Amino acid sequence: MRRLDSLSDFTFAGSLTGVEGLSTMIGDNYDQVEADFCDYLNLQVPEMYWHTQRERFTEYCHVLTMIAQMLGKLGKNLLTMSQTQVGEFREAYAPGRQGSTVIPTVREPYMCEAIVNLATVIRNEMPLMYDTMQVSGEKDTAVWRDIYIVLPEITMYLSGQLNYATTVLKTGQFDSKRMAENFILGDGTMYSGALMMALAKKGLGRQDAHELLVRLRVKADKEDKLLKDLFYTDETIAKYLSRQDLDKVMSPEAGVPHAVEKTDKILNLYRKRHPLNEKGVINNGTNN
Numbered sequence: 144m145r146r147l148d149s150l151s152d153f154t155f156a157g158s159l160t161g162v163e164g165l166s167t168m169i170g171d172n173y174d175q176v177e178a179d180f181c182d183y184l185n186l187q188v189p190e191m192y193w194h195t196q197r198e199r200f201t202e203y204c205h206v207l208t209m210i211a212q213m214l215g216k217l218g219k220n221l222l223t224m225s226q227t228q229v230g231e232f233r234e235a236y237a238p239g240r241q242g243s244t245v246i247p248t249v250r251e252p253y254m255c256e257a258i259v260n261l262a263t264v265i266r267n268e269m270p271l272m273y274d275t276m277q278v279s280g281e282k283d284t285a286v287w288r289d290i291y292i293v294l295p296e297i298t299m300y301l302s303g304q305l306n307y308a309t310t311v312l313k314t315g316q317f318d319s320k321r322m323a324e325n326f327i328l329g330d331g332t333m334y335s336g337a338l339m340m341a342l343a344k345k346g347l348g349r350q351d352a353h354e355l356l357v358r359l360r361v362k363a364d365k366e367d368k369l370l371k372d373l374f375y376t377d378e379t380i381a382k383y384l385s386r387q388d389l390d391k392v393m394s395p396e397a398g399v400p401h402a403v404e405k406t407d408k409i410l411n412l413y414r415k416r417h418p419l420n421e422k423g424v425i426n427n428g429t430n431n
Contacts, residue, residue, distance in 0.1 A: 145416060146206045154203045156189040157181035197276045200290055204272045207301050208265050214308050215262025218255045221311065225252040230321045235314035254307045261304040268293050268300075326395035330363070331371025334393040338374065338384075341392050345383035355379055 159177040160166050166173035181188045189196075224232035227249070234252040236242070243249040271293045275286040326333075335356050342352035359377060363370040374380060375389060384392070391397060 146209070150202060150206060152187050154199050155186055156199070157184055157186035158189060158192055160192050197278055197286070197290075200294055201272045201276055204269060204294060204297050207297050208269045211262045211265040211297075211301050211304055214304050215259050215266075217308060218258030218262065221255045221315070222252055222259065224317075225255060229325065231318050231325065233316045233318070234311060235316070254311045258304055258307050258311070261300050261307075265297050265300050265304075268297055272297075323395055329371075330369045331374055331393060332360075334371070335360075337392050337397065338380075338389075341388065342380065342383050347379075347383050 157177070157180060159169065159173075159180050166177060169176050178188050221232050221234075223229060225234060232252075234250065234254055236250055243251050271289045275289050275293075278286050339349065339352045339356055342355070343349040347355070355377075359373045360370060362368070363373055371393060374393070375386060380389070
């Protein structure tokens with residue numbers, strides 16, 4: 144939303160000109176007439192007209208496309224979390240809603256899939272907007288037709304995608320218990336970064352700790368052993384970290400406080416930049 148706000152002065156501008164980009168048809172006071180016209184519509188007075196400056200539309204759609212891809216990433220993450228073997232997220236199902244037609248007991252995350260699909264559709268339409276910048280002269284109606292199709296479609300698709308994302312996050316269920324269980328099922332790989340830094344702080348050195356953990360990874364794969372078991376039995380690691388130290392490093396809870404702190408910081412920044420008005424609606428940091 145901050146990106147859209149920053150575009151407003153340039154993108155959301157009026158135009159009171161002929162097809163050649165001139166205002167001669169209005170008369171000698173065309174500047175004042177145009178200013179009044181734009182003020183009435185709550186639009187900016189353009190420094191240059193869109194007839195030869197097509198990047199107004201392109202930049203607007205470019206920002207919408209980036210928003211769509213961000214939502215697409217969210218959809219992909221939720222799809223992975225929705226997999227039966229992962230089970231960390233469940234999309235809400237209204238009474239009577241049918242799941243899989245092939246496997247009746249599976250509830251397909253259709254809205255998550257739609258979020259990803261729409262991100263792909265919007266991304267594939269964006270190249271047409273770049274093509275519209277290669278305008279011949281001023282009145283190049285060939286590229287106008289691309290704008291007539293792509294700009295409203297991207298806007299509508301993003302509106303639908305936002306609706307799906309909002310609904311999924313409001314009504315979906317995250318299973319924190321299953322998340323903790325999945326942490327325990329891991330072989331220790333996800334803790335290797337924290338373990339490397341713990342060894343470095345104890346005096347082994349970051350590079351030596353990195354090389355040691357890489358060797359243990361290779362050994363675990365070659366001997367078909369759990370990596371975390373090798374962490375506990377390795378003689379070099381034992382010189383620097385006790386078993387209690389390893390338990391603390393390789394605990395799912397170890398990084399939670401920092402993650403919560405980071406999340407709270409992001410949410411506080413969002414609330415500061417997008418405060419609610421008297422009606423409880425986000426005003427995007429503007430006076431509109």
